[in-house]
Amino acid sequence: MAEPTSYHVAKFGWVKIVLAIYVVLFVLMLYGPFIVMAILSFQGEDGGPTFPMQGTSIFWYERLFNPSGTARDIGEYVGDFGNAGLRSLVLALLVMCISTVLATMAAQAMRARFLGAGPIFYLYLVGIMIPGVTVGLGHALFWQGIGIDKHWLGTTLPVHILWTFPFCFIVMLTVFNRFDRSTEEAAMCLGANSWRTFWHITLPIMKPGIMASALFGFTLSFDEFARTVLVAGSQNTLPLDVLGATTIRITPRIFAVGVIITLISFAVIGIFGYLMTASRYRPRFRGQEEHQV
Amino acid sequence: MDSKHLEKKYEHLSDRMDLHTAMAAEEKAIKRFRDAEAEEQEGGGIDRRTFLAAAGVTAAAAGTVLGTGTAKAGLAERVAGITQDDPMQTIGLGVSVQERFFNRFKEDTGLDVTGTVAGLSEMITKFITGGNKTYSMVETNAYRQPALREAEVIVPIPAEKITNWEFADSLYTQPGHIGADEVTGWPSNIVYWDENKDSFYGVPQFYNMDALGVLPHKFAPTQPDFAIPDSLGLLYTGKWRDVDAVGKTSIQNDELMGPPRAYSFLWKNGIMDPPKVGNSDMEPDEVAGVVDYLIAAKNDGVFRLIWNNYGEAVNLLASEEVWGMDCWNPVVEDVKKRGIPCWYVDVFEGTAAWVHTMCLSSEAPEPEVAMAYMDWCLDGWWGSAVAPQGYYSPCPDPVLNFLTVEDYRRWYMGKDRDTGPKTRRQSNIAFWMVWPTHVTSYIKEWNRFSAA
Incomplete structure (x- = not known):
């Protein structure tokens, strides 16, 4: 057209x-x-x-x-928002890093048609198909069964990654879908092995997509409630504490917490947005995808 | 207050309970209060204050402390032998798990406590799935105790550890007391582990009786004696005396409290048959009948909507969209802050009583500290700290040591309080919030109501 x-x-x-x-x-x-x-x-x-x-x-x-x-x-007496917020932040950052790395690797793998790619694709998406509380309950029983105490970072990390990985994976899939292979092929023709190609060519072009995927992972983990509530252990993350505070009385203090959390989220988005656009490795040759319709 | 007025108000109850006993208890409490007031006015206040200060009790900020309550002396001696490796961890609702309580406990005893706040179902699930190894105690609504006992995550608490129990309200110690439920045995069978009464199942922490929240200015001016609605009929029929409030009421979306509350209205007013077993523990056909009635009311447009959470309840009353609802006490207090007159009134059909208890974990890391904490909650300061939210302590006497005259007058004696004195309220309980035998039928029928 x-x-x-x-x-x-x-x-x-x-x-x-x-x-x-x-x-x-x-x-x-x-x-x-x-x-x-x-x-x-x-x-x-x-x-x-x-x-x-x-x-x-x-x-x-x-x-x-x-x-x-x-x-x-x-x-006002309920809710240690400062410490809970810090825990949520640390957890979200860790989940973001791990999820993005795993998602990029998975999406890269999916570019080739290997044996079992179809079922594995659906297996990746299972994490978002199961209702949250059920997943949380399953994890809680699992940790209890093997005798590990619940902790806000230890036992909560797997369940958060289970939740964020599919989303990050889908984002990376779409990013790779629009990727032009000719640049990679050109690099390989010029003598680069597959690792150099990936590190110097593919990744820089993917950078905005990876940032988007990371942002997704961070946001999803930061306000995750249903899966976290049963595996968090004795120290609450921020969403758990906010809900606990609402069980007595809803005061403007909770609204203030909400506003601050949202401003933090906007700030994170702003940082990511800046990083996406002001990339040092902005490639001058964009490949065919710009002209695809 | 004269007994004739009370008799007239509760004459329909005279076949069900001994009104005079309740009135006598009330008179006794009033007399004790008046004695305390007189003593204070004679100038004994200063001495009592310094005495209390020397005993380590700080006077409350607004006014003289009553100080006529009996209390167990020597808190320090009671906790003398207790050592702890780690802070004792507890889990409960935001009402009972607060930093200020732990700080005060540490001041009083030197022991460390930390707590996690969670919603009720999450808390129980956490406790059952391994939480009993991390948390030494759980502060739960008593109706969940059978589930904990069945999952074998709680253990009996030896009676001698809870020294303040001798001050307990006889509502909790005598099975046949006024206000106790004959059918289910509540609340005394939720307190003691078995009939021997030598160990506790759950130590009651605080309780209240849910009533009706109304906007008085919508009703009183139209009535000759400025009467406020005192019947659940307002909620379920939209009519009270000659006031038409159809489409101006709201009920809570709660599958375990909704049916018994509606049922207490229906059978007390002759619309349905009296309960075969009990109002607290209804049979499936009774639940079905209640829900049929509610669905008819819903289709007639009696309910403005079914409310779900705290903020919604405050909104509805404050914007005057709803004139009467079965809300909680703090909701009414918040609406008053908005400048809208709102009263929390007891209805003649009876109130819905509930109690929160503390249970000891089966693999508690710090059981001694947990039991000391439970005992301390009944010591008086804790009860006085939650009294302004409208919650009663099951051991009222020690609380007197910490409540100011004003507070006691307001929260326990009922002056300026819409609902009235605690003793009178306790004699007017329609049902307790128990875990019903036929719980699946409650849930099924309530789903049917929600879907209609």
């Missing part, structure tokens, strides 16, 4: 505007709850979980970082 000509743009320009408005509304709907939560987190001391707002201040954020003095509300 040819590029749309100015005739097409002139005739169907209004479609673009309508679609643009639709996208804006859609994004608003997706982020609506977050916006409401963010607004409610800036309430004053008497704040509660609903509108109307009771005063405007950064009281609850201050409370979060300096929990001194008598608590304003019973709901």
Whole structure:
């Protein structure tokens, strides 16, 4: 199909505007709850979980970082968000690294038609097909059976990787799908062995895809709840602690935690976005995929 | 308060319980409170405060501490011989597992405790799948205890370890007490491991009786004597006296509490037959009948919606979309903070009682510390710390040492509190939150209700 000509743009320009408005509304709907939560987190001391707002201040954020003095509300006593957040972060970073490496290797393998590639492909995806709590329960019973105590990093890592690996794998598959083999072949013609080809040619071109896959892995692990709750051991990760805090009373403190977590996520996305675009190894020859339609 | 007014209010109950006993207990509690007040006014306050300070008890921030409660002296002696290798780990809901409790326990005894917060089903599953080796105790809702016992992850607690139990409310020690459930034997059969009563199954930690949350300004102005709804009929029929609240009520989406609560309304008002076994433990055909009625009510548009979580409940009442719902006490307190008048009232059909207990793990790493912690929770300070949330301690006397006059008046005596004094509330329990025998029929029928 040819590029749309100015005739097409002139005739169907209004479609673009309508679609643009639709996208804006859609994004608003997706982020609506977050916006409401963010607004409610800036309430004053008497704040509660609903509108109307009771005063405007950064009281609850201050409370979060300096929990001194008598608590304003019973709901403030639960949740060690700082330490739990740190645990979640460490776990997510570790899961991200391991998952991305495994996913890249798996996707690279899938480029060739080896024996059993079909069943193995579905085996890779099993992790996202089974309901989360069931997986968590299975893991919990397994660890109990072989006598290993549950720990937020030790026993939780496998179950998180089980959850994030399929997603990272799928992302890498699509990235490899659009990859142009001619650059690799050119390198091999020039005398590079397969390892040099992979390291110097394939990976740099894949870099944005790997970043995307890593981001996926990080985000999925950071707010994973259903699988984690039964295998986390005695120290909670952040989602577990947030849920624990909501069992007493929902106060703006929890909203403040939510806003901060979301800002951290935005920051992570921003970092990844920057890394993806400002790559030192930006290849000047992009291969055929740019012109494929 | 005069007894004639109480008699009139509860005359329909006189065949079911001894009203006069309940009133007598209430009078006794009031008298003791008045004695304490008088003593305080005579100027004995300063001496008591310094005495308590010397004994290591700090006065509460807002006002004079009552200090007339009896308590076990010598907490330090009780925990003298206990050594620990690691901090004792406990698991429970956010209500009972809080850093401030552990800090205070450490101040009082020098022992370390840490805790994990979890939801109820997650907590039980964690405990059963190996958690009993990590956690020394579990702070659970008592209706889950049979599941723990069956999985053999809890053990009996020797009675002599819980020294504060002598102050227990007789509701927990005497099977036939007012408010106790004759059919299921609750709550005393959830407290003791067996009939010998020499060891504990679960040590009660706190309890409450769920009632009705209403917006009084929607009802009272229209009634000649400014009466507030006091019947569950408001929830299930949408009508109370001459007020039409159809489409303005909401019930909780809870398959274990929903049927018994509706049933207490239905059989007390003659719409269904009285229970064959008991209101706490219904038969499958009774559950089916209740759900049929609820489905009819749902189709008639009586319910605005079925509420699921805390924030939703507060929202509904605060925005006045719903005028009456079967919510929890903290919900009503939050709605009041929004500036909307909201009352938590007991209904004449009776309240839904529940109790949270502490159980000892079968492979507890630190059993001695766990039992000391359980005993300490009944020591008084813990009870006074949770009283402002509306929770009662099963050993009320030691709590008096730590509650201010204001707090005790409010939370136990019921002044300015919508629901009234604890003793009266306890005499009006419709059912306990137990694990029913026919639990699968509850779940099946409630699914049918949800799907209708």
